[in-house]
Amino acid sequence: MQDYFNYQSCQADRWPIAMAYVPWQHFDGLCEDFEKGYETGTIFPQLDKPFTGRRCTG
Amino acid sequence: MSRCSEEIRMLNDIGILDFVLTELTLFLDTHPQEQAAMEQFNHYARIRDNMTRDFSKMYYPLTKDLAQSTTEWRWGGAPLPWEGDC
Numbered sequence: 001m002q003d004y005f006n007y008q009s010c011q012a013d014r015w016p017i018a019m020a021y022v023p024w025q026h027f028d029g030l031c032e033d034f035e036k037g038y039e040t041g042t043i044f045p046q047l048d049k050p051f052t053g054r055r056c057t058g
Numbered sequence: 059m060s061r062c063s064e065e066i067r068m069l070n071d072i073g074i075l076d077f078v079l080t081e082l083t084l085f086l087d088t089h090p091q092e093q094a095a096m097e098q099f100n101h102y103a104r105i106r107d108n109m110t111r112d113f114s115k116m117y118y119p120l121t122k123d124l125a126q127s128t129t130e131w132r133w134g135g136a137p138l139p140w141e142g143d144c
Contacts, residue, residue: 027085027095038074043081
């Protein structure tokens with residue numbers, strides 16, 4: 001999954017602190033199998049981030 | 059009135075396409091200029107419309123506008139949620 005957010009290049013250290021920033025979602029196509037997407041809860045592979053109790057795996 | 063597997067499969071597929079259209083709607087709400095997403099939405103909306111039309115002809119109308127008929131009023135033909143095996 002191509003990572004659109006590069007902390008260094010976007011100079012995030014210049015942004016106001018204590019704010020939440022959500023990288024913009026780019027249209028990267030849909031999942032192959034809609035039945036599986038229906039079960040996982042999204043048809044966008046970039047948003048398929050199963051919670052495993054530890055670090056996010058998506 | 060037990061429901062045949064083909065009927066259940068079609069309903070399942072229509073439900074999945076509803077989900078796909080909902081997802082694309084959520085994306086397009088925040089990305090209104092995204093052409094590729096719009097094309098996907100139009101594509102799957104057409105497929106879903108055809109599937110609901112076919113289903114309504116084969117089994118019973120899923121929406122009131124698909125209940126149009128000149129021979130028999132079939133809007134009440136759908137099994138009630140607590141009927142049958144669903």
